[in-house]
Amino acid sequence: MxxxxxxxxxxxxxxxxxxxxxxxxxxxxxxxxxxxxxxxxxxxxxxxxxxxxxxxxxxxxxxxxxxxxxxxxxxxxxxxxxxxxxxxxxxxxxxxxxxxxxxxxxxxxxxxxxxxxxxxSATQLMVHKLLAFSQHHCDFSRALPMARSLREQIDWPRVREETAASPYAASFLVLLRLLNVVTTEEVGDATG
Structure with a gap:
């Protein structure tokens, strides 16, 4: 809640x-x-x-x-x-x-x-959230509710493209795909 x-x-x-x-x-x-x-x-x-x-x-x-x-x-x-x-x-x-x-x-x-x-935009907010992940901070617990609640407003292919250099973002996109929040069509296989 x-x-x-x-x-x-x-x-x-x-x-x-x-x-x-x-x-x-x-x-x-x-x-x-x-x-x-x-x-x-x-x-x-x-x-x-x-x-x-x-x-x-x-x-x-x-x-x-x-x-x-x-x-x-x-x-x-x-x-x-x-x-x-x-x-x-x-x-x-x-x-x-x-x-x-x-x-x-x-x-x-x-x-x-x-x-x-x-x-x-919801897309830009998601990009910022994913690019903030690092080896020192990689807590998906705040990003997951955001992704779920704004899912339809987010341009997921753009998110994938703008965060492609981040392995942490790629991991999060895989998690979203496995949880059926996004589709493979939206984020690809998200492994680069």
């Missing part, structure tokens, strides 16, 4: 998105709340937005002017802002791929709480 949606985080999501929209900063919702926006079962402990790296300073300025607190984490692919104790990740290089205008164009408009927001 999915965890109940954190209403405080949802409020933070709306506040953040409102500031970004009012400031005309291109963005897309990503992460667990993006899965939720697509009708999936995920929620999260924070809110994640995709932004181009060059837009992050302007976003941080606008958000801090609206009462958020900024923090530079040690990671070199995101910036964090806080709405009270609720965390928002401004991600500009997920899975070692920079967020570009093309990345943001691969978003669909979805209603989230009181707003319509650009949300990364």
């Amino acid at each position: 999915p965890e109940p949606l954190d209403e405080g985080l949802l409020e933070t999501l709306v506040r953040t998105a409102s500031v970004l929209k009012q400031t005309d900063i291109p963005f897309a919702l990503m992460g667990g709340f993006a899965v939720y926006a697509h009708g999936g079962t995920s929620s999260d402990h924070d809110v994640d937005f995709a932004l181009r790296e060059q837009d992050v300073p302007r976003a941080v300025d606008a958000l801090t002017a609206s009462g958020f607190r900024a923090e530079e984490p040690p990671e070199d692919w995101l910036t964090k802002v806080f709405d009270g104790d609720r965390m928002v990740d401004l991600i500009y290089r997920p899975v070692e791929r920079p967020v570009t205008a093309e990345t943001l164009a691969d978003a669909v408009d979805r209603p989230v709480a009181a707003l319509h927001l650009p949300v990364l």
Whole structure:
């Protein structure tokens, strides 16, 4: 059973998105709340937005002017802002791929709480999830419910193509095929 949606985080999501929209900063919702926006079962402990790296300073300025607190984490692919104790990740290089205008164009408009927001496509969310697997982190337990709940919205041949270099992604696609979540036609034999 999915965890109940954190209403405080949802409020933070709306506040953040409102500031970004009012400031005309291109963005897309990503992460667990993006899965939720697509009708999936995920929620999260924070809110994640995709932004181009060059837009992050302007976003941080606008958000801090609206009462958020900024923090530079040690990671070199995101910036964090806080709405009270609720965390928002401004991600500009997920899975070692920079967020570009093309990345943001691969978003669909979805209603989230009181707003319509650009949300990364289900396909892009799945690609990011699979490319995050590594020898240090390869827990399929969060990716499996996501794959099942968004299955019809995902372009599986594209996922296979974009994750072809990852043996962890290939293993996950084999698991999905064996569980009859996807077909061989959608992902091939997924062994390269």
